[in-house]
Amino acid sequence: MSDDFEEFDLPDVPMGGAMLGDGTFDQAAIDAMFGDSGVPQEAKKGLRAVLESRVIAHERLPMLEVVCDRVVRAFSSSMRNLTSDAIEVSLEEVTSTRFGEFVGRVALPAMIGVFHIQEWENYGLVTVESGLIYAVVDALLGGRGGSAPVLIDGRAFTTIETKLVSRMLDLALSDFSEAFAPIEPITMGLERIETNPRFAAIAGNSNICAVATFRVDMDGRGGKFSMLLPYATLEPVREKLLQRFMGEKSGRDHIWEEHMVSEISKTDISLDVVLGEAAMSLDKLRSLAVGDVVNLAQSPDAPLELRCGGVPLGRAQIGQRSGKMAVRLITGISRNPYQECA
Numbered sequence: 001m002s003d004d005f006e007e008f009d010l011p012d013v014p015m016g017g018a019m020l021g022d023g024t025f026d027q028a029a030i031d032a033m034f035g036d037s038g039v040p041q042e043a044k045k046g047l048r049a050v051l052e053s054r055v056i057a058h059e060r061l062p063m064l065e066v067v068c069d070r071v072v073r074a075f076s077s078s079m080r081n082l083t084s085d086a087i088e089v090s091l092e093e094v095t096s097t098r099f100g101e102f103v104g105r106v107a108l109p110a111m112i113g114v115f116h117i118q119e120w121e122n123y124g125l126v127t128v129e130s131g132l133i134y135a136v137v138d139a140l141l142g143g144r145g146g147s148a149p150v151l152i153d154g155r156a157f158t159t160i161e162t163k164l165v166s167r168m169l170d171l172a173l174s175d176f177s178e179a180f181a182p183i184e185p186i187t188m189g190l191e192r193i194e195t196n197p198r199f200a201a202i203a204g205n206s207n208i209c210a211v212a213t214f215r216v217d218m219d220g221r222g223g224k225f226s227m228l229l230p231y232a233t234l235e236p237v238r239e240k241l242l243q244r245f246m247g248e249k250s251g252r253d254h255i256w257e258e259h260m261v262s263e264i265s266k267t268d269i270s271l272d273v274v275l276g277e278a279a280m281s282l283d284k285l286r287s288l289a290v291g292d293v294v295n296l297a298q299s300p301d302a303p304l305e306l307r308c309g310g311v312p313l314g315r316a317q318i319g320q321r322s323g324k325m326a327v328r329l330i331t332g333i334s335r336n337p338y339q340e341c342a
Helices: 027-033 046-051 062-083 099-104 130-140 159-180 231-241 254-265 282-286
Strands: 087-098 110-117 122-129 188-194 208-218 221-230 272-274 304-308 311-321 324-329
Touching: 062 087, 062 130, 062 159, 062 208, 062 231, 087 099, 099 208, 099 221, 110 130, 110 159, 122 130, 122 159, 122 231, 130 159, 130 208, 130 221, 159 188, 159 221, 208 231, 221 231, 304 324
Parallel strands: none
Antiparallel strands: 087 208, 110 122, 110 188, 122 221, 208 221, 272 304, 304 311, 311 324
16 A cells, blocks of 8 residues: 555535535535524524514504505596596505515516605605506507507616606505595605615615505506505504594594585574563463563664574564565674673
C-alpha cells in the first residue's frame, strides 16, 4: 500500500449534520444548510412581536358591509349609464389585512388609484386589475362583447387607457361617498393613478386596513377592483361603523325621512281661537243657563291667541271674510310658543 494520498476537498457539512457514504446529506445537514436547524427560535417580545405578528386582531365593522352593499347597487347603474352594456357588480368580500401584505398581492400590471377624503384629511386606495382595465377600455371604445380576454403583453398603460379608467374610478368614488352619507357625509376625490405599488404608499406596511373587493362582469368580460381604507382613516367614524343595523344612532334612512316630511306636511289639523278666559267656581259654572253672559277681560280689537292641540302658535285678530268669521295672523308662527305667547 502506498503512503501517498491524493488530496481532494470535501464539501463543507454544517454542524449537526453528516454526509452519508454515498455522497448525500442527511436531513439534519439539509435543514441546517437552509436555515432550519430544528432548534426553536427565540420568541419575539414587546413591540416587535406586535408589529411582525401575522395574526390580525380587528373589530368587525358591520356598517361598512352595509355601505359596500349600497355601492353594488349604485355602481351597477353608474356603469350601465357609462358603457351602455349589461353590467353585473357583486361584492366578493370585506376583510382586513396589513397594508404591506395587500400591496404585495397586487397582480401587475394594474392601476392603483390614490384618493383623498376631504373631511377626514386622509387617503385610501382603489386597485383595478388588468382584466377589468381592458374590459372597460374595450367597452368605452365600442368593442364587441363576448370576445376572448385580452392578453397582457407587459406594456405600460397608455394615456387614453388611464383616462378611461379614471372615469370609472370617479364613478366608484362618487357612489361610495353617496353610500356613506347616511353614516357620515364625506367627499372622495381621485388624486392620481399609479402603476407601481411603491409610489402608492399611504400607510406603513404593518398598518391594518379594511379592504372591500368587488367584481364587475360585462358581457363575458370584466374583473375585480378593491377599495382599501386604513383603520386610521376610518377612526373618526369607527363608533358608527360598529353599529349592527341602521336603526341605531346614525342609521336613519333619508328616503324614509323625506317621505315622512312630505306626508306630515299634507296632514289636516284643527286650530282653536281663544276669545278669552274667565275663572269661576264650579257652582257658578253648573248654574249657567241659556242667555247668561260671561264677561271676558278682552276688548273687541285685542289680539286673540291661536292654538293647535293646546299649544299656542301666535296672535291673530278676528274679523269677517266672504260672509264667514275669520282670523288674520298678526305674528309669525312661534318656534318657542310657550315663551313668546305667554
